Amino acid sequence: MRNPLDPAELDAAIENVHRAGMPGLFAEVRDGDRVWRGAAGVADVATGRPVTADMRHRVGSTTKTFTAAAVLQQVESGRIGLDTPIGRYLPRLVPGGRGDxxxxxxxxxxxxxxxxxxxYAYPSLKAYPALADTGPQSLDDHRLTRFAPxxxxxxxxTAPAVGAPGGTPGVYSNTNYLLLAQLLEQVTGTTAEECVTRNVIEPAGLRDTGFPTGPYVDGPxxxxxxxxxxxxxxxxxYSVYDMSWVGPAASLISTVADLNRFYRLLLxxxxxxxxxxxxxxxxxxVVSQEGKVIDYGLGLHxxxxxxxxxxWGHGGTVWGGGALAMTRADGKRQMAVALNLQRWNRLDSSGKPQPHPLDDALVTLYRVAMYG
Structure with a gap:
């Protein structure tokens, strides 16, 4: 039996996240043909401009599902072998035994x-994920840095390996997805961004989704x-930021409506x-960047x-922004949520993130959105 979509309950849950300390957030929840869109709080703490549910947003590693889908399409066409060593395609980038x-x-x-x-790219995060020994200085230093992938x-x-190839648990790493972007470029003769746009975003009819061409987010x-x-x-x-530090691993801009449409079509x-x-x-x-062991597929969890x-879906964060999109296996119930504050948990003396009222408020919102 499907859970009903209760607008009052969803309105209360999203408002409670704002009250718990989130400046602004917005979401879309779908149950069959029924759709709820909601927003709470502000898009700009200085002016009080409100968030709205149709805003475009940096969705972070939710991008990985799009990139993975583009790779799988090339596997289907025979241009890429899913179990072929990466060294056969990119021997200079992954040389020697590991490439094999x-x-x-x-x-x-x-x-x-x-x-x-x-x-390694952000020196003040050198101790990451030993958070107490990190600092935010590099975030400012690299605001407009153009990194080469x-x-x-x-x-x-060249950094010390975090595990043996194929060993589990795996360790979540953006290096993997930048390599996949180079692989797409190698086999299609176009950039990964163009490949994902042409083969995934446009056929899915995602009109408000795309990769940034500069440090700004276009549109509301x-x-x-x-x-x-x-x-x-x-x-x-940090809304103005050069996203070359993650590229097709996490730089996509989208809306909650487009995310739900994408995952609905994918599933x-x-x-x-x-x-x-x-x-x-x-x-x-796979060990996530937060240090938790999660089940992870090919760009989906x-x-x-x-x-x-x-x-099934994916979450993601960038500096200051976050998103989570989850779709029930049958495609009927969906949730996509966008947040405009990140890493709100303060650290204790041992460097461990401390509980914050936002944590429980978000869990409640996600539970209501997914299960009613």
Whole structure:
């Protein structure tokens, strides 16, 4: 039996997240043909301009599902082998033995053992994820830095490995997805951004979704406030930012309506074939950037509550912004939520993030949105 869509309950839940400390957030929840869109709080703390549910937003690593889908399409066409070593395609970027043993699949599901480049690109995050020893200075230093993707990949490939190729649990790493972007470029003769746009975004009819061409978000959008675990107080606006530091791993701009449309079509087998979708839903344990072990497929991960239906989707964060999109396996119930504050948890003396009222308020919103 499907859970009803209760607008009053959803209105209350999203308002409670704002009251718990989120400057602004907005969401779309769908149940069959019924749609609820809601927003609470402000898009700009200085002017009080309100958030609205149709705003464009940086969706962070939710981008990975789009990039993974583009790779799977090339697998279907025979241009890429899912279990072919990456060294056959990109020998200069992943040389030697690792290039011979790390497969395309291992990149997509984060079991390559390749390290995250982020602490090397952002020196003040060098101790990441040992948060107490990090600082926000690099976030300002690199606001308009134009990184070359091969430069970032080299940082990740030359850093000490975080695991053996194919070993589990895998370790989540943006290095994997920058390599997939280079792979798409190699086999299609166009940039990964153009490939994803032409083969995924446009056929899906996503009119408000695209990769940024500069540091600005085009169209109506919110400012993005980064707290970096209370080290930036008050939180600073990072809505203007050169996104070359993540590229096709996490730079996409979208709306909550477009995210729901994308995942609905994906789970219906309309973006990749049903057999490719089955591959995307084959999960392995992976250590997330927050240090938790999650089940991760090929650019998708499941959310399950005891005795409840399984949802599939992806979350993501950038400096100041975040999003989470989850769709029930049958495609009928959907949730997409966008947030304009990140890393709000302060750290205790050992560097561990402390509970914050926002945590429980968000869990409640997600539960109401997914399960009614």
């Amino acid at each position: 043993t790390i497969t395309v699949r291992m990149l997509i599901n984060h079991t390559s053992g390749l390290a995250e480049y982020l602490p 091969t430069e970032l990949i080299e940082m990740g490939v 959008h919110s400012q993005l406030y980064e707290s970096w675990f209370g080290m930036i107080d008050p939180p600073r606006d 219906a087998g309309e973006i990749v074939s049903p057999s490719s979708l089955a591959q995307m839903q084959r999960t392995v344990p 499941p959310t399950e509550a005891p005795g409840r239906a399984t949802f």
